[in-house]
Amino acid sequence: MSQLPTILVIDDEIRSLESISRILDEDFDVKTASTIGEATRILEGEWVQIVLCDQRMPEKTGVEFLKMVRENWPDAIRMIISGYTDAHDIIDGVNEAGIFQYITKPWHPENLILTLQNACKLYALQRENELLAIELKMSPSGVSKKMSDRRERLRRDYDFDDGIIRGKVSPMEDVCRTLRQVAPYDVPVLLSGSSGTGKELAARALHYDSLRWNKPFVVENCGALPDELLESELFGHKRGAFTGAVEDHTGLFQRADGGTVFLDEIGEVSPAFQVKLLRTLQEGEIRPVGSTKTHKIDVRVIAATNRNLEDEVRAGRFRADLYYRLAGIVVRLPDLKDRPLDIPVLAKALLSRAMSQLGKRVSGLTQEALDCMQAYSWPGNVREMQNEIQQMLVMGEEGSALGADLLSRHILQADPAGREEEDLADLMPMDGSLKDRIGELEARIIKETLIRHRWNKSKAARELGLSRVGLRGKLERYGLENVKPLPEKRKSAGSAG
Template structure:
């Protein structure tokens, strides 16, 4: 089991890090730089190795030596140990010193998220293993270079494969796991892949992962959204054109198929192309060459095609809107990405990862969502998939003034747990009405939804909520008691 040394003078921080990591790593702890150095020296002697631990997680601000000073000494004595600096302050000087003096692998800003920290440490261990493999192979290549170059290349491909597919965040029991397994299998073969799925499910991410896990990984990855460009411009963009071939063609233009030669071209929303363009694309795929607009000669191209669409192309073929022969050209290996509503087990880890990214992008500290807010995020069906979830998280963080993001900062549609227009003036859209039950029970459910949405938006300020709803505070309290909506004290998530 890989070993991790946690160095922090705050007991609570040490305990939190140990609980997060102990299921996957051997966790050692030290309360100061001096104590950590003694521990490392003792392990070096006991294990008879110059790598006493795999990874060190060290707090920057401690009594005595700072984190950078400690990691600088570690770098001098045990250079192969991966060093990670943790701090609650985004001090540029600390970051620069950590990189230049201590050679840190990563700088982690508090508050960190458990899932992301486990991933970071796993990648650090993988990086150290790869570094050792490369060093060993370089030494062995002096005697048998050809075989070892192949082994080194194979190892590099394995690491690249793991890295790219790890960006498709998912839980151990996610339905996305089977899609990724199939994608990893087909990545090594030069076959056309069709990725189907609703908008926002991550089709581009999967296409990139396939490219970088393929033998074409050193070639370019070029993409085009076919739905965003008119037919005449799409032909020029993909196949190129010669100067003077049409009005505005002031110079020769190299198309994306030529630019992608030796690599992969990703044709997003291919289902939105016209039958006329489909004929031209089919010829390119059949012949392996493109003819730029206005050119007399065709140009050979060597590309792998990955196409994607939110449409059901088999239905489009039956309806006559998509050419059957083109469909079978691009769908040699079809993959379907499940929508987010079918990946409820992935929501928590997705929320943690997106919130961490939002904190970095907005340069805003955040601890997490409250239990009430997380429950709202978990029950909403996310028709816009990951893209909608990302937007909701960024919006909530932008509005937040605390380390914990409450449910009152979420959109009205998320608070109701279903998509649709926001509640206004005490009215609700038809989609939010219960589908069964007596008239009285359905009216009560409707009333409860309105009350809860208003209270969340008013941060449970009952005076303000009662005024907005045209009720007295006593009347509001009676309704809450009758409907069982009194707020529970909620622990921080």
């Protein structure tokens, strides 16, 4: 297995430190420190890729410590975690300490892991760029060809046919056809759909199939930042524009000149910032914070939202003129529950990607596992499936097929009709007599228990508090006695690798 990236977590609250360490332990080599001095000693003796520091520390603030880290270990990706969201603290952190992300408490485990994985990718990219810079001095023509090859590879990776994974008969087919038709034309596109449906992937496909494909593609999550920081990130700022602005900062619109800007979660921006963004889109120019000069920009804007912006406009929460500036073409991405035939194809592709990332090989997914996945509605969409596949791979036996017993319990208990809420009222069938409704729920519990125990009836009966004879009777009553799992040694139709 490939070596895990090393992350240093600093927090003076021991329980918080233990909680974060436990969450990250499977994906990272976690080093912990409860004091600044202890953290410094670790940095002096270890090769650390990411430093995650609490903002409120007894000896000095997290920003002050990360400023010191920036001076002594500039390659490390620096991140702040805090229960306080003071805008000046955030801006100070970005400018003085060069932090990659400001994470607020309470944090969600999956989001924290995803953020840190992105930080690892940034670290690897920085290292690669350093090597390219060295090569450029030695062999300019060779580096130029390498960069050109890399752009071509990116273009292939985000191709509509290979990059957006789907089955032969899929609702995504119409989406891709529309995106492919729109891509060459320099019009704004608004992508709508639930979280995790792949809006950023669709935006990248649009960019790499456009005439701007060899220019920058930059991303900003508009819902993650307060107005002050969002304005600085998008438009830039001049030194001295506000407390902590110790140097000029070039905004994303200027950095993306000639390319594409992807504004994710555009529905979350405040009415005040909507006015500033509208002016930029109307005039085709930006003015950095604290500057009296404007800069012309040439970018294509692709925006995304999980809200219904037309409803937001009617409710007065989103400006109609800004909506029509962004919604040159509106494309809605369907939820995964509306793409059941895509699930096996997606699962295999995500498993293949996870095996490459984690350095662990298995022979695929059993048909039983795929059937259970198709019966579940995936409220978190593709992102939720990606996490589930990674968990199965980590817990599974190397070289074997990943079976349904490795799936999370709520997926095994899924109702094919799509009622996966934890509330008992949603789990229960709503029609029929009391006896029939309880019977259906009992059948689902028995089947889920059997799957988890790989159809070992003795273990399932013991967990359910039944005798083997009692369990056999219920299997006959519910028509489960002839349901058999695939043989463990057999390579499934869902194998990948």
